Amino acid sequence: MDVARVCSDLVQINTENPPGRTDEAVEYIAGILENLGYRPRLIKNSGGHWNVCAGPRDCSLLFCGHLDVVPAGEEGWTHDPFSGVIENGYVWGRGSTDMKGGCAAILAALERFDEIPVSVAFVCDEEDGRRDGVQHLLREEEIVPCDCLVAEPTPCLHPSVGQKGLCRFRATFRGTPGHGSLYPFAGENAIVQAAGFVQRMMAVTEREYAPEAMMKALVGNSEEAIAAIFPNADVARLLTRITCNPGLITGGEGTNIVAEECTVALDMRLPWGCTPEAVLAKVEQDICAPGVCIESCAAPTCTSPECDLVCRLSAAIEGVYGMPAHPILQWAASDARFLRAAGFRAAEYGPGEIHLLHAQDERVAVDQLERAVEVYAALIAAYVDETDCRIMCRP
Incomplete structure (x- = not known):
């Protein structure tokens, strides 16, 4: 599977929120899942606010991604924001970083396995926090507490394990x-x-709010990572105020x-x-x-950086990049807050140009997409019995 092409295809499907229609994107993803041997479950809310889930509800690892994107506007784009142009090593367009690139990487990673190793959920309304997406899946028990990787864009060596309130x-x-x-x-x-x-x-x-001992180390990691992305930001204020x-x-x-x-x-x-x-x-x-x-x-949330999910994810990142991975805290919000509140151990990791989140000329590097596929595949392998590729179900 060409992960850049899948990302491009998703970008070309306009899922601006508002209005937040994701039906066409869900049908596209459902087709890929069927080809991979999954039996996708389409959850159709009014107004085209569709979700798609697949895989067993009781497995130990869930991948989650959102399909809606913020409005693109009309001015200042090098390429049409819904062209999905692949040029100069990037996939260009609204949602390429946030987070159709991550969704494409999930699908490409699944192709590496003959059996169905994990569950997946692609949802409709993360960008405006309505109740038709992850919150709907939680209410209907389409997804149940387990370890969850949310494919939001992060720095390549820094999985996100917590978010401000x-x-x-x-x-x-x-x-x-x-x-x-x-x-x-x-x-x-x-x-x-x-x-x-x-x-x-x-x-x-x-x-200024003083972080507790465990949070203090995470704040320090986060300040370094944020400074690399936003060199002009007063990062010392961002996470403690x-x-x-x-x-x-x-x-x-x-x-x-x-x-x-x-x-x-x-x-x-x-x-x-x-x-x-x-x-x-x-x-x-x-x-x-x-x-x-x-x-x-x-409220602010955090998944323990010492839990199996974060340790396995960090090991997967280190295996692909050959450098240590350091968990960080996120300054923004995502569906991870709903998942943690429901009992999931959730972390975020995905490809993208973070400084272009919600900006003009949003794009994602093809090599980042390909490396995200490798990280996701390594994480899946860590949850799968190496002998017979059965799903490691929770006790």
Whole structure:
């Protein structure tokens, strides 16, 4: 199987989220799985939000990947974002790094085995956190707790074993309308209220949270890895402090009217030692007392770097690259948080150009794809009895 071609084919299937239709991509993957001897199970949610699972539900290793991608936009691309062009050693296009390259590598690794050695799940809605993807599979017990490799892009020597927490919410402020020419002497402006609230929330990023002993070593590994990817980032702040992004603000009725309503959406990522409950308590105590609508909350999570999954994955990476692998922590969120909450031991590892995540000219190197196939195949082999290639089921 040509992993670059499979990646290219997937990129050419537009799965932008929104709207998040993955039905065509699922049918493409289901065809490959059938050719490999699997009996794929298609889970069809409304709106084309499809998932596909295959393999025994009770095996010891699950590979998971998402098929949806963030919107590409129209400007600034060297190649059409859904062309899947293979050029100069890269597969180009939206989703090539995040994470259709990882999905293609999973499929290519499965081809190395005569028997069905693991379970796989390809899902529809990781990019917006809806409940039709991994969360649906968990509710329906299509997947059950085991060791899980999520094929998210990571640095080549650094599997990710933990993620910062997440607190994403909207705060709505209400003012008193009036003529714009009279403000601030008459009326109460909801936009000004929202601006003050954002400023106060940004202040929480100044506090540093001290990691525990095990986390301290992981934080150190992570800072080195992040610095190599983002040399201009203040990495010392990234993993031990809250980050706060006011991502969306809407409000007002006109430039000559004192704004009666304003809503601001914030995305906060929480370090170890900070909980969503603590953040929301601070929000509720704010003097503006906004109406708060919580969109998503999750505490920081971590899989032990000493567990079988991480040790076997690290050994597989070292075998392919000939250099030591060092687990790190992830500054963003993925489906791994839902899996860990459900009892899975989850780690992330996959090919990609991380500095181009969600960016123009997203692409993935062909040699990274090929090496990811080797790593995945070595990890599968570690879970399979070498004598008869039977699946090592959990006791």
